[in-house]
Amino acid sequence: MTLNKLQALLDLLLAENKFLRESIQQSDSGDAFKVAVRQWVENYSKERPHLNKCCESGELRRHDFSKLNWKDVAALRMMDYLDHAGIKVQDPSLSIKEVISDPFGQIYEAVKTGEYEFRVDFVMDMIMLFRQFSGKLKKSVPTKEKVMEWIDRHPSGLDPEIVAIRKDNRDRIIHKFIDMMDKGRIKDAKFFFEPGMSKHDKYSAMRKWWQTRLFHLRFAIRDPEVLIEMLDHSLAKKRIRQLRRAKVAGIPTFVNPYYLSLLMVDPEKHLKGADEAIREYVFYSKELVEEFGHIVAWEKEDIVEPGKPNAAGWILPSSHSTHRRYPEVAIIIPNNMGRACAGLCSSCQRMYDFQRGHLNFDLNRLKPKTSWPERLEQFMEYFRNDSQLRDILITGGDALMASDKSLEVVLDAVYNMAVKKIEDNKQRPDGEKYAEMRRIRLGTRLIAYLPHRVSKDLGSVLRDFKK
Numbered sequence: 406m407t408l409n410k411l412q413a414l415l416d417l418l419l420a421e422n423k424f425l426r427e428s429i430q431q432s433d434s435g436d437a438f439k440v441a442v443r444q445w446v447e448n449y450s451k452e453r454p455h456l457n458k459c460c461e462s463g464e465l466r467r468h469d470f471s472k473l474n475w476k477d478v479a480a481l482r483m484m485d486y487l488d489h490a491g492i493k494v495q496d497p498s499l500s501i502k503e504v505i506s507d508p509f510g511q512i513y514e515a516v517k518t519g520e521y522e523f524r525v526d527f528v529m530d531m532i533m534l535f536r537q538f539s540g541k542l543k544k545s546v547p548t549k550e551k552v553m554e555w556i557d558r559h560p561s562g563l564d565p566e567i568v569a570i571r572k573d574n575r576d577r578i579i580h581k582f583i584d585m586m587d588k589g590r591i592k593d594a595k596f597f598f599e600p601g602m603s604k605h606d607k608y609s610a611m612r613k614w615w616q617t618r619l620f621h622l623r624f625a626i627r628d629p630e631v632l633i634e635m636l637d638h639s640l641a642k643k644r645i646r647q648l649r650r651a652k653v654a655g656i657p658t659f660v661n662p663y664y665l666s667l668l669m670v671d672p673e674k675h676l677k678g679a680d681e682a683i684r685e686y687v688f689y690s691k692e693l694v695e696e697f698g699h700i701v702a703w704e705k706e707d708i709v710e711p712g713k714p715n716a717a718g719w720i721l722p723s724s725h726s727t728h729r730r731y732p733e734v735a736i737i738i739p740n741n742m743g744r745a746c747a748g749l750c751s752s753c754q755r756m757y758d759f760q761r762g763h764l765n766f767d768l769n770r771l772k773p774k775t776s777w778p779e780r781l782e783q784f785m786e787y788f789r790n791d792s793q794l795r796d797i798l799i800t801g802g803d804a805l806m807a808s809d810k811s812l813e814v815v816l817d818a819v820y821n822m823a824v825k826k827i828e829d830n831k832q833r834p835d836g837e838k839y840a841e842m843r844r845i846r847l848g849t850r851l852i853a854y855l856p857h858r859v860s861k862d863l864g865s866v867l868r869d870f871k872k
């Protein structure tokens with residue numbers, strides 16, 4: 406099936422592009438074919454000064470970039486493929502598997518030998534690239550009205566029908582928890598029932614607990630079997646198998662009750678799939694399950710050794726609490742509760758940090774350590790003495806998992822560092838001044854995972870920082 410599809414797509418690519426078809430026929434090697442493609446693209450680019458400049462210098466300056474049209478961008482991409490043909494890339498998210506980039510060489514080999522080293526999405530992407538270059542595919546930016554029309558096709562969490570379903574879900578979860586507590590399957594030092602409470606009293610007590618974020622963190626589902634039970638055994642067999650395999654592979658399960666209440670169980674036909682975007686965050690892909698435990702880094706810049714530059718050339722004060730790829734931007738991962746999240750997203754780019762245990766859901770052990778304030782100071786000195794930094798992303802895990810107090814400590818430190826940068830610049834002559842802070846961002850998904858976190862007190866912390 407896939408082979409047939411691949412063949413059909415490859416035939417389409419060649420049928421739409423006479424030049425490609427003829428060049429492959431006339432070339433006696435992949436290299437000869439790539440020379441022909443290069444010549445073809447260069448014939449176009451030499452008529453376009455800004456594109457030509459980018460191709461020749463290998464650099465893309467903002468001024469030139471703004472002059473490029475849609476077809477130029479396709480040409481640039483093709484030249485980039487040709488310039489880097491044969492390059493070997495080690496992918497740290499695939500157990501350092503070596504990947505060779507040679508799109509045109511692969512197309513040539515596939516046409517000549519009938520053997521495919523690529524997948525369907527690769528050929529589809531090439532079809533689109535050549536349509537872009539030929540002008541068949543026009544650049545289209547949807548209007549705001551169109552985007553709103555697309556959004557309106559899906560039910561919103563504010564629709565009365567969805568609100569009612571989620572309330573039912575909440576009650577179903579609460580009743581299951583009560584049952585588990587009654588049977589002694591859940592014991593919690595903070596949230597417990599007094600002896601003699603009726604079912605109704607227990608329900609009322611848990612409805613109050615439901616309003617607190619602590620309840621959702623302490624009662625988060627940490628085991629696939631409980632998750633299956635909580636969803637009323639509504640999951641497909643394949644999903645259940647995948648969940649169990651994820652557990653064996655060592656991927657944590659962490660779904661808080663609030664988020665769980667957003668997942669539909671046995672929805673009516675017109676709502677089937679309506680919660681897919683929410684649901685997909687909970688269930689891990691086959692690829693992730695197979696890879697977990699062997700991820701060396703998510704991106705090569707994540708590999709940090711003391712005193713040595715990372716792949717982007719930055720020497721960082723810590724491999725755990727700072728990341729950096731770009732001159733203007735640095736990431737801080739505070740050494741506190743911010744190293745947890747209110748749920749584990751299946752698409753998490755920090756899965757490597759979960760794998761090595763730096764991020765985790767052990768909420769008691771993530772309280773700030775006594776050494777953290779000194780380390781924070783050390784990071785701020787590093788940022789203060791950096792000539793290019795303008796933007797700091799405070800993240801985690803999830804930046805808002807930290808308490809208001811801990812968050813305030815980090816924000817104050819960043820603010821003081823930014824002020825010192827301005828003061829330092831006053832002593833520096835023109836032309837030697839350092840970049841000053843322009844933007845501080847908080848990386849969080851708590852607005853979706855646990856909106857209970859957004860409290861008046863948090864608002865005050867953020868408002869004070871903004872002032």
Ligand code: SF4
Nearest residue numbers: 746749750753802850
């Ligand atoms: S909130 Fe962010 S860091 Fe946490 S699991 Fe999701 S994507 Fe990963």
